[in-house]
Amino acid sequence: MxxxxxxxxxxxxxxxxxxxxxxxxxxxxxxxxxxxxxxxxxxxxxxxxxxxxxxxxxxxxxxxxxxxxxxxxxxxxxxxxxxxxxxxxxxxxxxxxxxxxxxxxxxxxxxxxxxxxxxxxxxxxxxxxxxxxxxFDKSQLIEGDESSYIVKSIYDFHMANLQQELAAAEQKLQQDLNQITSKKDELIASIEAEQQQATNQIINEHNSKKQLAELELVKVNKALAQTEVALSELQQEKSALKLNTQKLSSELNQRQNELNSLKVQYKEIQLEMAKKIEKLKSYIAEKAVFLKDFEFIDEDDFDSFIFDAVKERDTTEMVSFDEVFKGDYKLTVSYIQAFLKEQGILYPRHVIENYLTLIRSNDLIILAGDSGSGKTNLVQSFAKAVGGVSKIIPVKPNWTSSEDLLGYYNPLEKKYLATPFLEALIEAQQNPEIPYFICLDEMNLARVEYYFADFLSKLEDREKTPEIQLYSDDESAHVLSELKAVVAIISEAKEKYSQDGLVDFVKLMQDEAVNAEMKRAFGFSDKDSLIKYHGDIRRMLAGVINTPSTIKVPANVRIVGAINIDETTHYLSPKILDRAHIMRFESPLLSDWDSIFDEVKGYGFDDVSKPVLLDAEALGIRESYPKFERSNEFCELFIDLNREFFHKIGVEFGMRTIRQGLNYLALFKDVNSDSELAINNFLLHKVLPKFTFDGNKSIGDQTKLELIERVLTERLKLQLPNHENYSDVFCAVKALETVVRDAKANDGVVNFWS
Structure with missing residues (x-):
């Protein structure tokens, strides 16, 4: 293509x-x-x-x-x-x-x-x-790639220049030698002529002429000696160039040998790991069969031991992002918009551009808008468009801690009580090839900083994969230790009474001799029930198998929140706003449907019935934010805005926010080259949602409200000269003007969310 x-x-x-x-x-x-x-x-x-x-x-x-x-x-x-x-x-x-x-x-x-x-x-x-x-990073070259040919061509070009320079130097040297030889011949001829002439002159002039000739000969010999030195130096330079070329070739061969050696080592490690994995599977399979036979685990848990729990992603009915779209995010946005339109779901292109960029940022995304504005529908429809899975988790008003989000360990039942959110994370972990979009619906029905703060702190770590401790490893160790004792006692009882043919726990207990031996070994009385104890072990084991003590947030998971702002909900705290991106929505009924149809028609796709094959890496790698550089144009802009406005009106704005902005701008370029629109979106995501303060407080000779109305608004208009082309709900200038207008009608109280 x-x-x-x-x-x-x-x-x-x-x-x-x-x-x-x-x-x-x-x-x-x-x-x-x-x-x-x-x-x-x-x-x-x-x-x-x-x-x-x-x-x-x-x-x-x-x-x-x-x-x-x-x-x-x-x-x-x-x-x-x-x-x-x-x-x-x-x-x-x-x-x-x-x-x-x-x-x-x-x-x-x-x-x-x-x-x-x-x-x-x-x-x-x-x-x-x-x-x-x-x-150009030469270390990234792939053998046979066109870029490799280009680098080789330029390398050959330099070598050809060096060879031409060497040939030119040798030619000049030969010319100098020819000139010197010619001069020498001419000079000798001249001396001989003078000598011949001197023999015909008066005898008393002969000695004088002879001395002059000898002096000239000394000069010639000296010139010849100097020429020989120059020739020797040129020969040394030629030898040095040759040695340097040989050294480069030797280093190239050495690097190639090192690469081949690493490939061999990698294959050996792969083989060794494969052998270890096979031994481990064999060991687990042996134990799993015993546990299944005696009904300590059910069929599903048994299959997870014996077979690969990871499901293969069916990509036959999907359009490849890499092969068909050549990794082009602009073309992918066009296709997703057309795909959704074919499903009867209409979103303007800029909404999909913005949402895809935020998904790739690996930050928390919060979709804000009125009920029915399409927030959860965007999560579900986008997941479908990229061959992913969406999980909508309703938030309850009584959530007060991370246990409401992730569940908790019940020490009485010796079992972890999981939540739908945790189950979604575990399911995503078992299907690493499939993108998972987990949406906390009506996220602010409860105070987000109560139940989500710990989880958000884990997501802040950009250096490594966030890991969550669900319960103490000692609990799982205790369960497995007790299970090991039970397995040993059953095995000994079967062997002692030659009941190896019995592999059903209930039938084994019906054998009086085995039953008595089991109670004796466990220290149970006749009143104690081995069947009940078996059920307790089965329940504890299922908890350990299905819920690990720790879980890493899978790379294929994106967390999205959806909020409504009304009298039944809570405002988002500065801690949440500082770490999340707020993406506003408007009702689909307010969208320009004709414009959307024209956009899709202009793409010219013949078939948009299949989703796009986007993997976790294409949806954004979790890595450190770009470094803050004072000379960067974006950094300079927000340093000035912070000094002139945000700090004065009491809006928190730190280094992390600017680095998040640098990351957003870099990713947004892949879908749209309009840097002005990217800055507009960033203001809506990260700055304006923090505008909640008393506008009547004075700053010098003006109030905070007057500062943002008279100065900040005009500054943003100059920064965003095309703001008139943006729809009201997606325009930072118009949103700020609305904030000012509402504040005047509310006794000067500034509130972005009102």
């Missing part, structure tokens, strides 16, 4: 102006600076007068490009370069790598080739590459 998102018909573009043609190309290739800057390989075929640029990639983003028009021969066939200009760049070589700017070919050529978009290399813009024009 081409990475060009837009394909036009010829009739649509054939009569467009050059400026319009350029704009179509910019839109298609995601170009924002008004220049088509590329790099590629200039190749002289030596068979004709045409020299073309091949393997063309954009410098910004390093993506390959093609004309947004169905053509037999596109950019992959090469871009024309004026012959004399190309020859000058090649400089006797057959191929070089260059970066340059592309411009539209003359109109006559475009009409001739029936391609309104045809491009050529701008004269004077090309520059021969000495290194890759992009950041």
């Amino acid at each position: 081409s990475n060009t998102d837009i394909i036009y018909s010829f009739d649509v573009v054939k009569d467009l102006s050059d400026a319009e043609i350029y704009q179509r190309l910019f839109d298609s290739w995601g170009i924002t600076n008004g220049k088509i800057e590329v790099w590629g390989e200039l190749v002289d075929p030596q068979t004709n007068k045409f020299i073309n640029l091949h393997k063309v990639r954009l410098i910004a983003g390093n993506q390959t490009i093609n004309y947004p028009l169905k053509l037999r021969h596109g950019i992959e066939s090469g871009i024309y370069v004026p012959y004399d200009y190309a020859k000058a760049l090649l400089n006797t070589k057959l191929r070089v790598w260059v970066k340059c700017e592309l411009v539209l070919s003359p109109l006559k050529e475009r009409q001739k080739h029936n391609n309104p978009f045809e491009l050529t290399v701008k004269f004077g813009s090309a520059e021969v590459l000495q290194a890759l024009p992009i950041n």
Whole structure:
């Protein structure tokens, strides 16, 4: 699939102006600076007068490009370069790598080739590459990958330059030697002529001429000695270059050998681990059969011992994100919107862009809106669109601690009492290939900071996978120790009375001799019931098997909250707001349905009946937030806003929030290149929800309410010049204006949630 998102018909573009043609190309290739800057390989075929640029990639983003028009021969066939200009760049070589700017070919050529978009290399813009024009990590190269070929080509280019320089040095040296030899011959001839002339002169002049000749000869010998020294130095440089080349080749071979050695070690480790796992499965299987025969575990628990509990994900009826969409999140958003529309579910594109970006952030997401505005429906429909599972967990008003969310261990029954939330986590752990979206519905019916704070603190750790201790490991150790004793006593009783054929616990107890031996071994009286004790052990064992003492939050899980704001609910505390993203909703009845239909129609998908195959990694990796850098434009903006406004009105705004914003902006670029919209969304997610204070309090010569009305609002308008194009509920400027208007009607009390 081409990475060009837009394909036009010829009739649509054939009569467009050059400026319009350029704009179509910019839109298609995601170009924002008004220049088509590329790099590629200039190749002289030596068979004709045409020299073309091949393997063309954009410098910004390093993506390959093609004309947004169905053509037999596109950019992959090469871009024309004026012959004399190309020859000058090649400089006797057959191929070089260059970066340059592309411009539209003359109109006559475009009409001739029936391609309104045809491009050529701008004269004077090309520059021969000495290194890759992009950041490139050689350690990530895969053998046979095109990038590997590019790096090798540039390496060959440098080696060819070095060889040319060496050849030129040797040629110059030979010329110097020839000149010196010629000069020497000429000088000797001159001396001999002078000597011959001196013999014909007066005898008393002969000695003087001879001395002069000898002095000249000394000078020549000295010059020859200096030349020999220079030649020796050049030979040493040549030897050093040769040794350096050999050293590089040796290091390359050494690295290759190390890589091969690591591959062998990895295979050996895999083999060793496979053997250990087989031994472990065999041991567990042996014990599991005994426990099943004597009804200490049921069929489901037995299967979890013997067979792999992890289910394989059925991907046959799914569209591959990697193979079909080539990892393109913009195209994926288009497909998801079209898929949901086909299901009768309508969301504007920007809602899906925002939600997918928040999902990939691995932060807590809280969906806020009126009842019926589509909050839980978004969780369920999005899960369906990506082949995932949604779990809606209703929050009860009486929840006061983490036990209400995760359950608790009952020491009397020696069993952990799990909740639907914990069961959803365990189910997700057993199906790591499937995305799970767990939604706490009406999250603020109870105080979130009471029942969710501990869990939220675990989610804050971005360095490692969050792990939750459900109960003490001593409890499970006690159960397993008691079970071990029971197994040993049953085995001894069976062996003592030769009852190996009995594998049913009830039938074993019906044997009087075995029953008496069992009670004696356990220290039970006749009044004690072995059947009841068997039931207690079975219940305790089921608890240990089904609920581990600790559980890690699986990488395929995303936690989402849904809240309504009314008189029956609680406001979110600053601790929750500081760690979560608030995504507001409006009723679907208020959406512009015609606009949504036009958006979907413009994508041009033929079939949108299958969900997208997105794995946990594609939905976002849990990693540290980007580092705070004062020189970063986003950091500078929010440092200024914090100093001028947020701190003055008492709104908490820390380093973590800015780093969350950097993470959001980096992820949002994958679905939309509009950085202004990303900042607008971040203000709605992280800043405005904290606006709950008394606006009548003074700050200098004005009140807090006057500061945000007269100054902050105008500052945001300048920062977001396109805010008028956003719908009211999704626009930070309009949301702030609404907050001000409501505060004036409420005695100056500022409340984002009112």
